[in-house]
Amino acid sequence: MNRSRIEWCDHTLNIVTGCRRGCEYCYARTMSLRFSGNVRLNITRTDKYRKDEGGYILDEPFIGENGKQIIYPFGFEPTLHRYRFNTLDKLKMGQNIFVGAMADLFGDWVPDSWIDEVFRCCAAHDQHNYLFLTKNPERYADLEDLPAGENMFYGVTITTEEEMHRFNFLPARRNIFVSIEPILEDVLPEKHNLLFRQTDWIIIGAETGRRKGKVIPDPEWIRKIVAVAEQEKTPVFMKDSLIEIVGEDAMKREFPDQLLVRKKSEKILAKMMGECVECHERKEKNKMVSITARTKRGGKTNAFAYMCKPCFVKWCREHGVKVPPLEGLEDK
Ligand code: SF4
Ligand SMILES: [Zn+2]
Structure with missing residues (x-):
């Protein structure tokens, strides 16, 4: 092709x-x-x-x-x-x-x-x-x-x-x-x-x-x-x-x-979706908070889990963490 x-x-x-x-x-x-x-x-x-x-x-x-x-x-x-x-x-x-x-x-x-x-x-x-x-x-x-x-x-x-x-x-x-x-x-x-x-x-x-x-x-x-x-x-x-x-x-x-129309392939669609670690709802990854970590000092950060906005806000409150601005993320 x-x-x-x-x-x-x-x-x-x-x-x-x-x-x-x-x-x-x-x-x-x-x-x-x-x-x-x-x-x-x-x-x-x-x-x-x-x-x-x-x-x-x-x-x-x-x-x-x-x-x-x-x-x-x-x-x-x-x-x-x-x-x-x-x-x-x-x-x-x-x-x-x-x-x-x-x-x-x-x-x-x-x-x-x-x-x-x-x-x-x-x-x-x-x-x-x-x-x-x-x-x-x-x-x-x-x-x-x-x-x-x-x-x-x-x-x-x-x-x-x-x-x-x-x-x-x-x-x-x-x-x-x-x-x-x-x-x-x-x-x-x-x-x-x-x-x-x-x-x-x-x-x-x-x-x-x-x-x-x-x-x-x-x-x-x-x-x-x-x-x-x-x-x-x-x-x-x-x-x-x-x-x-x-x-x-x-x-x-x-x-x-x-x-x-520019459709996405099934493979891409599957890759774009993630599951909230708290409530297990599936959403687009870019509409959730990504939880990232580095495997070595100075290395690249990688997302290893995702949390939906309501679960993340709840988690922050329960752990006394100030909720950061979360523009563009889904409320529900
Ligand atoms: S039909 Fe198309 S491919 Fe076939 S000879 Fe004509 S121009 Fe070439
Ligand atoms: Zn959730």
Whole structure:
């Protein structure tokens, strides 16, 4: 898992990488090929991977002959990086995680079993919000039991007006969003305002990179999308690639409410709670008096027990100790 340079999420989780769609402007393909090493040689090392109908499966990171990890040993061929499942354990606070930034996880070539494994991984770490994005939203409907949690966001990528129909395949009764990136033409938002009413979020971005024939959007294409979104009260996130096109003052960086929530993991929540040594009530440790001690002279003080405010005040009175100021602690 990586801290993301994509501005609308905190992290990317690339359990499945590689894609067979072949978009001209694909940065994921460029990156995968750059960090693939010698693919022909890697394929001969059959003790390091398995294959199934979806493609390559790595249970462990692929280590090259020089002892270093090769991140995409099969280039842009579909690969399931199973060893990445537990990387989510490292994140303590809930984050917004874009799953599959280096693939189209819902491409027709990806087996259900791979997608199920990804969903199971998300369910096991449900303090996070998960964002999925595909150019093949029909697949959402094909899957049985598409997870419906409030932390799951299903998106579709649209780049031209002709592709606006993809929106109709987004799943019902789920959080849905549309990523218009890279915007390659005027998508005629005035004609598709139903889309803007039904979606929970719209992301807009311009093409980046140095591709010959790269499309520089007309500011009017963006302005029209923002105007319809405002009318429908749909949050809009404009990527930094649009700053040069529309100017910083016109930039909008809005999120749906759920993506602003930062939940704590069960582990963290458990760590935050303590028990009063007197009345045994459980409360957040920072709402109680901590009883600290040093194990050696000049050493660090460590909290070894906690007492709730009423018990502490009672204890002070019983022992003739002046009650110190206890601001911010719970009275009950
Ligand atoms: S769908 Fe996405 S990952 Fe696949 S080729 Fe197109 S841009 Fe690349
Ligand atoms: Zn108490």
